[in-house]
Amino acid sequence: MAVYSDSMLQKIFAKSPTFDLNKRVFGKPVTISGGAISCNERNLKSKGKIAVKAAAEAGVMGLKNYEVNLDLGFDVVAERELREKGFLGMRKTKLVCTIGPACCSLEDLERLAMRGMNVARLNMCHNTREWHRDVIGKIKKLNEEKGFSVSVMIDTEGSLIHVVDHGVPSSLKAEEGSVWVFTAQKFEGSRPFTVQANYQGFSEGIMVGDELVIDGGMARFEVVEKMGDDLHCKCTDPGLFLPRAKLSFWRDGKLSYHGLPTLSTKDWADVDFGISEGVDFIAMSFVNDADSVKDLKNHLFAKSSKSIRVLAKIETLESLQKLEEIVEASDGIMVARGDLGVEVPLEQIPTVQEDITRLCRQMNKPVIIASQLLESMVEYPTPTRAEVADVSEAVRQYADALMLSGESAIGLHGQKALSVLQMASSRMELWSREENRQSSISNRQLGSSLSDCIAEEICSCAVQMANNLGVDAIFVYTKRGEMASLLSRNRPYPPIFAFTSDSDARMALNLQWGVIPILVDLADDMEANISKTIDLMRTNGMVKEGEAVLVVSDLTATRATSTIFQSIQVKIIV
Numbered sequence: 001m002a003v004y005s006d007s008m009l010q011k012i013f014a015k016s017p018t019f020d021l022n023k024r025v026f027g028k029p030v031t032i033s034g035g036a037i038s039c040n041e042r043n044l045k046s047k048g049k050i051a052v053k054a055a056a057e058a059g060v061m062g063l064k065n066y067e068v069n070l071d072l073g074f075d076v077v078a079e080r081e082l083r084e085k086g087f088l089g090m091r092k093t094k095l096v097c098t099i100g101p102a103c104c105s106l107e108d109l110e111r112l113a114m115r116g117m118n119v120a121r122l123n124m125c126h127n128t129r130e131w132h133r134d135v136i137g138k139i140k141k142l143n144e145e146k147g148f149s150v151s152v153m154i155d156t157e158g159s160l161i162h163v164v165d166h167g168v169p170s171s172l173k174a175e176e177g178s179v180w181v182f183t184a185q186k187f188e189g190s191r192p193f194t195v196q197a198n199y200q201g202f203s204e205g206i207m208v209g210d211e212l213v214i215d216g217g218m219a220r221f222e223v224v225e226k227m228g229d230d231l232h233c234k235c236t237d238p239g240l241f242l243p244r245a246k247l248s249f250w251r252d253g254k255l256s257y258h259g260l261p262t263l264s265t266k267d268w269a270d271v272d273f274g275i276s277e278g279v280d281f282i283a284m285s286f287v288n289d290a291d292s293v294k295d296l297k298n299h300l301f302a303k304s305s306k307s308i309r310v311l312a313k314i315e316t317l318e319s320l321q322k323l324e325e326i327v328e329a330s331d332g333i334m335v336a337r338g339d340l341g342v343e344v345p346l347e348q349i350p351t352v353q354e355d356i357t358r359l360c361r362q363m364n365k366p367v368i369i370a371s372q373l374l375e376s377m378v379e380y381p382t383p384t385r386a387e388v389a390d391v392s393e394a395v396r397q398y399a400d401a402l403m404l405s406g407e408s409a410i411g412l413h414g415q416k417a418l419s420v421l422q423m424a425s426s427r428m429e430l431w432s433r434e435e436n437r438q439s440s441i442s443n444r445q446l447g448s449s450l451s452d453c454i455a456e457e458i459c460s461c462a463v464q465m466a467n468n469l470g471v472d473a474i475f476v477y478t479k480r481g482e483m484a485s486l487l488s489r490n491r492p493y494p495p496i497f498a499f500t501s502d503s504d505a506r507m508a509l510n511l512q513w514g515v516i517p518i519l520v521d522l523a524d525d526m527e528a529n530i531s532k533t534i535d536l537m538r539t540n541g542m543v544k545e546g547e548a549v550l551v552v553s554d555l556t557a558t559r560a561t562s563t564i565f566q567s568i569q570v571k572i573i574v
């Protein structure tokens with residue numbers, strides 16, 4: 001409860017913009033009763049002034065002091081979920097939706113946010129920058145005006161050889177024995193048995209006898225003749241050309257690399273677009289080594305005032321061979337099963353997925369499982385049993401997040417697909433908890449400095465304690481989100497409420513398993529932070545008498561001594 005005196009109010013009013021009573025403060029209506037005003041603490045200094053002025057305009061000026069009730073910087077969806085389902089009922093697995101023409105209106109985006117979209121993904125392979133800018137604007141507007149907290153991710157196109165034209169807009173069958181010309185030259189109208197590739201040098205180094213594979217096995221060809229840069233290829237395994245079908249070349253059972261850079265000129269321009277739009281994540285397509293990730297991170301560090309997290313997409317054979325260095329260099333990973341299935345035999349995808357998920361967990365990096373989770377829902381209103389099993393398996397493996405691609409971008413049932421993810425993950429999380437699967441996890445030590453090691457130990461002990469004691473929630477006070485993610489890594493039963501004063505950390509934590517990030521102003525005095533936030537949670541009816549909260553903190557206790565203060569406390573609400 002902050003109390004304003006008349007003299008403070010006079011100062012505030014002197015600078016305050018005109019206030020519209022219908023405006024909402026941090027997504028909630030301003031409530032004025034007997035001089036008390038609700039607004040978000042974070043916004044007290046700016047929007048709080050507006051709220052106070054509103055109170056004055058509403059005629060409560062006669063009071064000597066004005067009390068301001070502070071709301072927490074909770075997002076409306078987490079708040080509703082907590083009220084409806086209680087602490088243990090809160091979903092832990094995060095949900096990412098690809099935004100496309102089927103879900104890009106303000107109303108559609110709001111519905112996705114309401115149904116639990118934590119991150120909106122924009123695939124820069126498709127559509128114009130203006131289109132993407134418009135969508136980002138809408139998401140930011142929803143966050144600001146309706147109290148959501150949806151992060152924005154852009155996904156680079158990356159360098160890949162694919163079909164740009166095969167003569168028809170839909171799919172086309174290649175029959176066994178038919179001979180096709182693959183060329184980089186554009187052709188007019190329809191030229192039978194001719195396929196245009198996107199990249200001038202696509203046939204460089206390719207020899208007669210090499211195998212050309214479409215979409216990882218949708219169809220296969222043998223190169224029978226090379227004419228200039230064009231390839232004449234005979235179909236050895238019939239199948240379909242789909243729009244943008246991917247081309248890969250093989251020799252003696254080994255993939256030939258095209259040697260294109262991970263980020264093309266267009267990708268760099270898209271990265272700068274992401275910086276200027278203030279996105280939260282950049283997912284990097286076709287990463288092959290840690291250096292490309294480091295290059296992008298350096299670029300972002302130099303060019304962006306905001307801390308943008310870089311996710312490496314694992315979707316090439318080469319990236320699998322250098323997995324550990326790539327995970328180490330990035331801020332998170334996407335298991336991009338779509339393109340990965342082009343270079344890796346399909347039967348290996350499930351184990352590769354589980355290996356990557358485990359490694360990311362060990363190295364404390366969030367991991368997204370992507371592509372074809374509910375593919376049939378692009379068309380049909382219910383998923384297949386196999387799809388639900390696939391989704392549940394990813395949740396059982398404790399992936400941080402699940403992603404929709406075409407299901408939301410172009411699908412007829414995007415909203416429903418998101419609900420399927422939400423229900424399937426809640427169900428599997430409950431089962432995992434009931435089966436007590438948490439205890440079977442071992443983590444490797446990451447830190448080299450003593451304080452890093454202390455943080456890791458505190459977090460794993462805290463989670464063990466929280467589980468053994470059956471506390472209702474974990475509260476963590478964190479500057480950059482590191483402590484929150486170390487707790488998340490241990491996959492506790494209760495949800496992790498991460499209080500941070502860094503809005504970039506808050507948006508990044510949206511991708512981490514079981515973390516509910518909350519934006520607040522944190523003081524140097526840790527005890528004051530703890531009692532203040534617990535008070536706020538209690539006043540707002542979010543924690544109740546008798547509930548137990550395990551509190552973890554790692555902030556500098558006092559500036560004067562610069563001692564690091566790391567502790568675990570258990571608070572029973574009275």
Ligand SMILES: Nc1ncnc2c1ncn2[C@@H]1O[C@H](COP(=O)(O)OP(=O)(O)O)[C@@H](O)[C@H]1O
Pocket residue numbers: 098099100101123125126127338405406407409410
């Ligand atoms: N911004 C967009 N504009 C138009 N179509 C899109 C957009 N994003 C995605 N799509 C469509 O949704 C499909 C699935 O999305 P995604 O899996 O991200 O791409 P891709 O199929 O290229 O790997 C795409 O093939 C494309 O048809």
Ligand SMILES: C=C(OP(=O)(O)O)C(=O)O
Pocket residue numbers: 123125155285313315335336337338339340370371405
């Ligand atoms: C997520 C993926 O990347 P994109 O959709 O950009 O091809 C994938 O290949 O699985």
Ligand SMILES: [K+]
Pocket residue numbers: 123124125155156157158285
């Ligand atoms: K992409």
Ligand SMILES: [Mg+2]
Pocket residue numbers: 285315336338339340
């Ligand atoms: Mg891909």
